Amino acid sequence: MNKLLVIIAALITVQLSNAQDILGKWRTIDDETGEPKSIVNLYEKDGKLYGDIIEILNPDKVNSVCSKCEGELKDKPIMGMTIINSMVKDDDIYENGTIVNPSTGKTYKCRLKLEEANKLQVRGYVAFFYKTQYWERVK
Numbered sequence: 001m002n003k004l005l006v007i008i009a010a011l012i013t014v015q016l017s018n019a020q021d022i023l024g025k026w027r028t029i030d031d032e033t034g035e036p037k038s039i040v041n042l043y044e045k046d047g048k049l050y051g052d053i054i055e056i057l058n059p060d061k062v063n064s065v066c067s068k069c070e071g072e073l074k075d076k077p078i079m080g081m082t083i084i085n086s087m088v089k090d091d092d093i094y095e096n097g098t099i100v101n102p103s104t105g106k107t108y109k110c111r112l113k114l115e116e117a118n119k120l121q122v123r124g125y126v127a128f129f130y131k132t133q134y135w136e137r138v139k
Contacts, residue, residue: 021114022049022094025138027057031131039138040083042112049094049112051084053102068105078102087112099124 023042030037039055056062056079064078073081087097087110099110099122108124115121118137123130 021117022112022120025054026051026120026135027138028135029133031133036136038078040135042084047088049084049087049089049097050082051099052080052082053078054080064102066100066102066105069100069102070105073100073105084110084112 023044026040026042028037028040029035036057038053038057040051041054042049042051056064062079065075066073066078066081067075069076081100081102083100083102085098087094092113094112095110097110098107100107101124108126111123111125113121120135120137122133122135
């Protein structure tokens with residue numbers, strides 16, 4: 001009986017630690033240049049995952065606004081913008097939410113998956129087509 005309790009406790013601990021692994025700060029990488037672009041903070045609120053841009057790494061773009069965005073994000077500062085919205089955890093991935101690309105102003109369905117402790121797969125979807133980025137954990 002004691003061995004069973006130890007195994008159950010270990011499984012719960014592993015499950016809880018895995019659920020927290022995606023949270024925190026991530027460095028986004030520009031698709032075209034391969035250069036670091038921004039820092040996004042992933043956090044939970046009301047049982048869903050969100051991501052805010054907390055730092056823009058190019059000093060010339062720190063005061064940029066989302067001129068190509070539509071609706072409530074139109075001409076809003078990119079710094080501080082919530083670009084990942086309402087992601088729901090399903091096993092080892094987060095899905096059923098959206099991601100905004102401030103460079104194009106477009107919003108996509110999104111899926112996030114932790115590939116390694118320091119590597120996050122970020123996938124944006126339009127219908128059956130998708131594009132994948134890999135973000136790096138900021139330590």
